Amino acid sequence: MNKPLFAAVAAASLLLANAAPAAGPLRTAVFAGGCFWSAEHAMEHAKGVKSVVVGYSGGASSRPTYQNHQGHLEAIQVTYDPSQTSYSRLVATFFHNIDPTDPNGQICDQGPSYRTAVFVEDAAERATAEAVKAQVAKELGKPVATKILPAATFHMGEAYHQDYARKNPAAYNAYKIGCGRDAALKAVWKRG
DSSP states (O other), rough: OOOOHHHHHHHHHHHHHHOOOOOSEEEEEEESSHHHHHHHHTTTTTEEEEEEEEEESOOOSSSOSSSTTOOEEEEEEEEOEEEEEEEEHHHHHHHHOOOTTTTTEEEEEGGGOOEEEEEESSHHHHHHHHHHHHHHHHHSSSSOOOOEEEEOOOOOHHHHTHHHHOOHHHHHHHHHHHHHHHHHHHHHHHHH
């Protein structure tokens, strides 16, 4: 697609995505945001989100596990109500809860399985995600390393990883504090 046409499609997509959400069935979106516990915890409180599950996506294995998910990214599958939020707002919320400039992972979780990505289902989602990514790059004044990737099979993670922050608040808070997650995100996003 040529650049002017892509820019027009992206702009139209973003305008439509920010319009009043349409009523209809629930939809899903998949994001890789580093540690899936942190991504889940951040997204489950977003407006319009009905549920978030953790798992793996983007790799070739048909049975990834926490001990063996090489090639997959730790990911979350977000189920949301499009009458309460737009895909564009959901993608923006995701970006604002990660360090999108880190190409190697997130905060203290570094390596291939902790890289960030937005998995898109179709051309409209791709255009929306690319437009949000461009806005984030402009807002931060730096390149964004988060990839926009074609949707891949989402493999649900083990039960003990689901709702980890809620089920294990002391352990999750110790991880989050030890990792320095809040301070790192505050610095990235200049939150005061």
